[in-house]
Amino acid sequence: MSELADEYRLEYFEEEGFVRTECSECGAHFWTRDESRETCGEPPCAEYDFIDNPGFEAEYSLEEMREAFLSFFEERDHERIDPYPVAANRWRDDVLLTQASIYDFQPLVTSGETPPPANPLTVSQPCIRMQDIDNVGKTGRHTMAFEMMAHHAFNAREAAGNRYAYQGEVYWKDRTVELCDELLDSLGADVTDVTYIEDPWVGGGNAGPAIEVIYRGLELATLVFMCMEQDPDGEYELKDGNRYSYMDTYIVDTGYGLERWTWMSQGTPTVYEAIYPEMISFLKENAGISHTDEEAALVNRAAHLSGQLDIDDVDDVEAARDDLAAQLDVSTDELRTLLEPLEDIYAIADHCRTLAYMLGDGIVPSNVGTGYLARMVLRRTKRLCDTVGVDAPLDELVDMQADRLGYENRDTIRDIVRTEVEKYRETLERGGRRVESLSEEYAAKGEPIPTDELIELYDSHGIQPDMVAEIADDVGADVDVPDDFYSLVAQRHDSSGALESTTEEEDERFEDLPKTEKLYYDDQQRTQFEAVVLDVFERDEGYDVVLDQTMFYPEGGGQPADTGTLSTDDVTVDVTDVQIEDGVVLHRTDDTPGKGEFVNGQVDTGRRRQLMRHHTATHVVIHSAREVLGEHVRQAGAQKGVDSSRIDLRHYDRIDRDDVKEIERIANELVMDNTAVTQEWPDRHEAEAEHGFDLYQGGIPPGEQIRLIHVAEDVQACGGTHVARTGDIGAIKIRSTERVQDGVERITFAAGEAALEATQATEDALYEAAEVLDVSPADVPETAARFFEEWKDRGKQIEELTEQLAEARAGGGDGADEVDVGETTAVVDRIDTDVDELRATANAIAEEGTIAVLGSGEDSAQFVVAVPDGVGVNAGEVVGELAAKVGGGGGGPPDFAQGGGPDVDALDEALEDAPDVLRQIQDA
RNA sequence: GGGCCCAUAGCUCAGUGGGAGAGUGCCUCCUUUGCAAGGAGGAUGCCCUGGGUUCGAAUCCCAGUGGGUCCA
Numbered sequence: 001m002s003e004l005a006d007e008y009r010l011e012y013f014e015e016e017g018f019v020r021t022e023c024s025e026c027g028a029h030f031w032t033r034d035e036s037r038e039t040c041g042e043p044p045c046a047e048y049d050f051i052d053n054p055g056f057e058a059e060y061s062l063e064e065m066r067e068a069f070l071s072f073f074e075e076r077d078h079e080r081i082d083p084y085p086v087a088a089n090r091w092r093d094d095v096l097l098t099q100a101s102i103y104d105f106q107p108l109v110t111s112g113e114t115p116p117p118a119n120p121l122t123v124s125q126p127c128i129r130m131q132d133i134d135n136v137g138k139t140g141r142h143t144m145a146f147e148m149m150a151h152h153a154f155n156a157r158e159a160a161g162n163r164y165a166y167q168g169e170v171y172w173k174d175r176t177v178e179l180c181d182e183l184l185d186s187l188g189a190d191v192t193d194v195t196y197i198e199d200p201w202v203g204g205g206n207a208g209p210a211i212e213v214i215y216r217g218l219e220l221a222t223l224v225f226m227c228m229e230q231d232p233d234g235e236y237e238l239k240d241g242n243r244y245s246y247m248d249t250y251i252v253d254t255g256y257g258l259e260r261w262t263w264m265s266q267g268t269p270t271v272y273e274a275i276y277p278e279m280i281s282f283l284k285e286n287a288g289i290s291h292t293d294e295e296a297a298l299v300n301r302a303a304h305l306s307g308q309l310d311i312d313d314v315d316d317v318e319a320a321r322d323d324l325a326a327q328l329d330v331s332t333d334e335l336r337t338l339l340e341p342l343e344d345i346y347a348i349a350d351h352c353r354t355l356a357y358m359l360g361d362g363i364v365p366s367n368v369g370t371g372y373l374a375r376m377v378l379r380r381t382k383r384l385c386d387t388v389g390v391d392a393p394l395d396e397l398v399d400m401q402a403d404r405l406g407y408e409n410r411d412t413i414r415d416i417v418r419t420e421v422e423k424y425r426e427t428l429e430r431g432g433r434r435v436e437s438l439s440e441e442y443a444a445k446g447e448p449i450p451t452d453e454l455i456e457l458y459d460s461h462g463i464q465p466d467m468v469a470e471i472a473d474d475v476g477a478d479v480d481v482p483d484d485f486y487s488l489v490a491q492r493h494d495s496s497g498a499l500e501s502t503t504e505e506e507d508e509r510f511e512d513l514p515k516t517e518k519l520y521y522d523d524q525q526r527t528q529f530e531a532v533v534l535d536v537f538e539r540d541e542g543y544d545v546v547l548d549q550t551m552f553y554p555e556g557g558g559q560p561a562d563t564g565t566l567s568t569d570d571v572t573v574d575v576t577d578v579q580i581e582d583g584v585v586l587h588r589t590d591d592t593p594g595k596g597e598f599v600n601g602q603v604d605t606g607r608r609r610q611l612m613r614h615h616t617a618t619h620v621v622i623h624s625a626r627e628v629l630g631e632h633v634r635q636a637g638a639q640k641g642v643d644s645s646r647i648d649l650r651h652y653d654r655i656d657r658d659d660v661k662e663i664e665r666i667a668n669e670l671v672m673d674n675t676a677v678t679q680e681w682p683d684r685h686e687a688e689a690e691h692g693f694d695l696y697q698g699g700i701p702p703g704e705q706i707r708l709i710h711v712a713e714d715v716q717a718c719g720g721t722h723v724a725r726t727g728d729i730g731a732i733k734i735r736s737t738e739r740v741q742d743g744v745e746r747i748t749f750a751a752g753e754a755a756l757e758a759t760q761a762t763e764d765a766l767y768e769a770a771e772v773l774d775v776s777p778a779d780v781p782e783t784a785a786r787f788f789e790e791w792k793d794r795g796k797q798i799e800e801l802t803e804q805l806a807e808a809r810a811g812g813g814d815g816a817d818e819v820d821v822g823e824t825t826a827v828v829d830r831i832d833t834d835v836d837e838l839r840a841t842a843n844a845i846a847e848e849g850t851i852a853v854l855g856s857g858e859d860s861a862q863f864v865v866a867v868p869d870g871v872g873v874n875a876g877e878v879v880g881e882l883a884a885k886v887g888g889g890g891g892g893p894p895d896f897a898q899g900g901g902p903d904v905d906a907l908d909e910a911l912e913d914a915p916d917v918l919r920q921i922q923d924a
Numbered sequence: 925g926g927g928c929c930c931a932u933a934g935c936u937c938a939g940u941g942g943g944a945g946a947g948u949g950c951c952u953c954c955u956u957u958g959c960a961a962g963g964a965g966g967a968u969g970c971c972c973u974g975g976g977u978u979c980g981a982a983u984c985c986c987a988g989u990g991g992g993u994c995c996a
Contacts (some may be wrong), residue, residue, distance in 0.1 A: 096996090367993070368925075427992075433936070460929035462993045493927060493995055739990080741925095792970080835980080839943060860979050864943095879942090888979035892942045899942075900979035 007209035049216040054267035057188025079118030085361035101125035101150035112164030137347035140270040147258040269303030344388040360407035366743030448478035515583030517549035554580035617751035624666040635697035674727030810844035826851035842866035861886035862900035885910040
């Protein structure tokens, strides 16, 4: 780290009379105005010094503190921007949730490809850190949901010129520290008590010097100066062991924890009481938690102490409780009974806030991705409510937070929560029954429930081991939950966890070629153009042709490539596929038109028209689905085609037939309105400001300008080709819906000619069915139902008749051979009929006290042997012997067996041998 | 994106290659008529769909559909 030490020698520190000191406890270097100071001030080197002794002049609520921060920076030339969604996977695919304000600008802004929405800027960004979930409520300071207040400045070195989307320096380290100092001062903090600790930051391939801002034992902010990137040849080796070098861009990345600043201003025992006091008191009352003055005092003292302990995970908390109890002079159990309900309530409040953020930003509970995280949090919250005895419905609790956070889609949020709670209830009920019967089984055997079963219950049925233990205890079965239970579950999953790193090889052949001019955006209706062949590359099969400009649409955004031809005066080549790499469009052809030639390009018009219809129709269907199902509906994927297209939508429920009809109706109304479909290329930040994040249904494009497609009121960022007016779509027909994952519904639809064909295909099927039944199409459902009922009745009748026939046969006298086998007699007969009848007959004969050996030679040779009670002949063995004679096998219980073989010709011979076989087996 | 589990009577489920079952509910009768009453009898099944293996599939294999669950 010493290499970076110079980075911290700031003019600002010098001017203000700061000294650099080494902490006497941990050895960290820090800057302070107080020359006599010895420790860095951060726990465990120091204690919380603000509980019951607020560090700021006035008390602030969460909302007031946020406003104070943002307006402070606004007054100092920062532009305030709206926060981004907590679902970071909506603009980047490397993470699921927003965990810091800088996530908003990664990777496109930090890399310099796209300009920031403002520079410098300030924001209060809601974040969710799932990794803290176990600590919430217990440590007094951990929250899963929080707002990271921040100010950012994006700088680029002068020497880089215009290579990046922003140029020059806005401000750097001195101004950043100065702003922080000034902010603390403006809130009335005692700045001589503030320490700035040197703490280099490394993460995500970037690094740089960073400063932790500590006041009265609490870390209030981290000031990161991101200016290095990982580089094997880099000059500096940092704490992660990798080498780094300086970048052309350097970025001020600060993080001020809104909750901590609020807490500091109030000095409450825990952060939770400072940030949502109303909810805490509501929950306490609802759960019936009340304390005597004596107990209240004890709780307060305990909170005081636990706040000062250095506890960063739950194991520490449990261990610390003993210490705590000793210091407070009470028993550990007594302390636990008092504190645990409070801890649960703190966690419930925090989890509800997390859920409000997640669901409010359009995350739908699911078995995959962010949806799974939402489901986990929701179920955990529900369990906490049940444990502590909060009986208010969960949707109401989440709504309290959603209301406070100002979400407008509160009804949808409540609906989602209710649906999800119901699903959880069903899972628990199912699981409960399962555990019960399993427990009874093992209790009867007198064995404990094995670990395998526990893992199976958790992994496949979502039942926690503690729940199993609870139920098993009621039934009287033993359960032994191994300490490493969850790692056993994990083992079950990584059969070969080695991720295949698909290192995409950059094709360097195209580097020197200019980007192809895209004519398909100029006039989307044209399909013919002229161009110059810049280069031709030979492939394994065929060629890649690069032109100076093209009308051919390369595959992208779920729209397949155009096909068509390129012609010179001498030759015409077929274009079978079109791809784009680094802005260079590659036309895959069967032959080469020749480098340097002028070509006439012709796009396959029919195909292109269908693709355009489907693409515009996709926008229309999404729009209709949002009208019908709700604003939370979002595209999770799409694929356009010529005959049909499909879109995957995030939705928390199944799409039923009525929904489909309504979506279809609204979509076709839009088609009939025949409104214009327009495109524009606005500045991306203006577009975002006007239309919000919902623009990006199909991913986020890079660049300063983005292409927007307007269809009626619907606006989406889109790079595809579209028809000119909605009427050109012709018609939209939804062909099917299916649930592709939990929380993701796939709609398959057809547009234009394909819609007509799809409808006709369905009608054909109906007409054919009508013809078979000889009724009119309208009568098909009723007739089919009747036929089905009648068919079932026939089955029952046949069964009855078979039995009657069998009894009649057994009554005898139809010339069957009757032979003596020891003390009993046997009937040996061949009846060419199906096995059911054979079986019934054999049973009937056996009822009369006679052994039945029946054979049938309909398709293959079949035997049925029935033996009356108390006769010492094993039917299974008899059948085995007989079946072997016809080249097959057979078996069954001793009193009734069946078998057979393929050799029908040998059937009669086998039956002739049957009496001998019977006698042999009886003797044996 | 990946793994695992499940689909049998109205409901809950058992049945692992050979005659489709239990509990509960339903219908009828009897006994009682007081709170989940007792007894006797009865009806109820495309064993999810399609293919394959086999003399024979609810059962084994493959695919699909529907549902559940865990992980990244």
